[in-house]
Amino acid sequence: MVTIRGDLELLARTEHLFSSVQEEFICAARDLSTWSRPGARQTARDLLESGGTRGVRKLFSPAVLADERSREHLREIMGGGVRVRIAATALPHETIVIDRRFAILAGLHAPEGREYTLTTASGLVGSVYALFEAAWETATDLTAFLHGDQPRLDAESRKVLRALGSGATDERAARELGMSLRTYRRRVAELLNALDAGSRFQAGMRAGELGLNG
Template identity: 30%
Template sequence: MLSAIGLDEAQETVYRALVGLGAAEVPYLAARLALTEDDTVRTLRHLERQGLAAPSSTRPGRWVAAPPAVALGALLTQQRHELDRAELAAAVLAEEFRGQAAEPAVHDLVEVVTGAGAVAHRFLQLQLGAAEEVCALVTSTPTAVTGVQNDAEERAAERGVDYRVVIERGVLSAPDGLVGLTAALRREERVRVVDEVPTKLVIADRALAMVPLTPRAAASAEPAALVVHGSGLLECLLGLFEAVWRQAVPLRLTADRASHEEHPGHPDGADLEVLSLLLAGLTDASAAKQLGLGLRTVQRRVRNLMELAGVTTRMQLGWQAYERGWLSR
């Protein structure tokens, strides 16, 4: 929790213990935290440099915690000041970059990134740098990154970044595949499903894209990706995403289990979960497994939906679901 002000886990643990005790000798503190005395002393010395602890002036070997409100407040103020300076520097650099990039050279329009670590880091940067929208095509065979399940996505969504994501059907059948998708939908991200996406792709603010260079068949090859800046190639990638998006089926997963009586003539949340997975191409058995329901329960819900829609076939049910806005595009 205090890593933002420069404390690692061990330093935070020692400081919290010292705050709880008010003051303590090194041997007692080391035994309490299962640390060696040398490690405890080194950690206390670091806390002293941060103004969070100090040796007692009356009892040698005893350390006293600095009041958190004062000590941490000073560190937070310093951190905010440094962030303000960094933000100003970033704004200046961005302005310089825009000036230099008015007519970029052809070789500056693409970057080649190689190695799993570098690809994952660039993917993280794209999402954290997005200000308005992230569009993504997600395959069922992640390599350097893990599709919709990553912290960067959650942090970007918290800042108000809109997400449009198209996933392959195989993602739904992956272990815990619905867990990340459910979390994404709760963040009001829009998710759609197709049989297969042409490639993994992420586009940030319609200004920067990232697409893998490594073909799917070469799963054992070192991951590599192409980062594409504003250009005709970027326009092609945007067009590719929009074409796949238009053909994809919306996915709906919800924890809302409202009853038919609360919404007469409209299916409840559990019914729509079943319907969404079936329209995405899952079998009754696969949908039951993903939702933790029995096969008979899923089949019963499908029959109820057909009765509610006044149809006799599942094809008619899909059409009526669209017409009635149950799972609208």
Template identity: 30%
Template sequence: MDDSCVAAYDNALRLGAYEDSRIAALLSCDEAEAARIRTVLTRMKLLVPGGPGGNAVPVSPDVAEAELSAGLEAGINAYREQLAEVRRQMGAITPVYVKYRQAQRASSGIRVLDGPEDVQRELTAATRECTTEAFTVQPGGGRDPRTLHEISARDTAMLERGVRMRILYQHTARANLATRTHARKMTALGAEVRTTNEIYERLIIFDRSTAFVPKERVGNRPPGAAIVTDATVVGHLWRIHDKMWSSASPYDPSDTEYAAVSEEIRTSILKLMATGLKDDVIARKLGMATRTCRRYMAGIMDDLGVTSRFQAGARASALGLVDAGTGPYTAGESGPGEPR
């Protein structure tokens, strides 16, 4: 329907019938255009056959609407019946699945899945079954945008049905746009997000009863995971990470202030430098690029007035910035290969 169709319908009402030649003259168009308009009005049920000279005649829009709606409503009712049948069938089979899952959890307490596809399938099932709380611990810096897109709908569904969601990242994730965008969306729906210095491993716990613990990664292929349902083990994992959560910094994704956590990162780097760890190991522990880590180290050494990472560790110990007994040397000692 466009303005030409409305004008043609108006003229057909006044003429009492739709005659292509007369409509074309009144609209100052050719008969081909008048025929096109007639086809549209006929499809919309605003013109019906039976007029004088075999021409179509206009009818009330209420009549046209009733005729068009009847077919659509019949289709909607058919879909509702199909949906009801699907729900009936799934409802009949659900107790079988629930019985299997309960027996599975009671039998071993731990299931190991080697394939990432199997892990994703089990994660999807766990998020659908989750009723109370989901606790996610994610090490490293910013997360992959594709991964965040995949989990967004899953997490949103949990939040919308009232599941409490806690997400723990490392401080370096604050600087990642994709992660910040995801965190903003989740917090708007009610999730709690915090960040901390160091996270040892990825972990997801549902309802304090099911934990997903990843296997060691080999190459670039996504790792498998162990699904833990033993109450003692899951409870232990939950308590450890709940303490980590308690000491973490609340994260407001709309707040661009980064000074406080940046200083906390510097302190963590300094403590790890004092242990004698290599640059890439420190960077990996804190979830940042090695180049970024080295920039922090350079700033720390400049602040301490030293020229090497070993001197930085010794100076920090002497100043009480790290524990005196930390690392391979103590206050007053030099690092390997340095003069006393």
């Protein structure tokens, strides 16, 4: 078990692992902000692609769908053969397992650099892999998540959603949308129901998870 400080040291010490995947590369992450140093994610991606994308699976929290750029990136890597699923719940930290022989566990972001743990201990690697598989089995394929049973919002509902996200008062939002205050609040209530949200804040979070904020 080795502790590594920072993205650059991690890539330098694991380059041979990323570029020589034999059977399987799996990754679980909250979002696409895995690497703090500019260019580190692209470097890791290039190393991985140099070994082919066969057996590559990536599992993300719903938060990864909060903006169109992230969604487009996920569609792109899927087009290259990577399997992508969205977890049912948030994933707290990034984890990588290579060929079921190596595991990389990421710590919290820190000003002095993120800390990573690289392990080859079979028991620990096996446990991490089993946790990934359990989350993977309950996750939803990206395409189904984006186009399956998610709420269908009409143009007016999307305007109301954007108004909620702007932080405007109900009175101002209703006025800008050309609605009466009563109608606006009714549309907000309908929107919360459609998104299965218990509050306006939850509605915004849920919309971000489903990629409905665009």
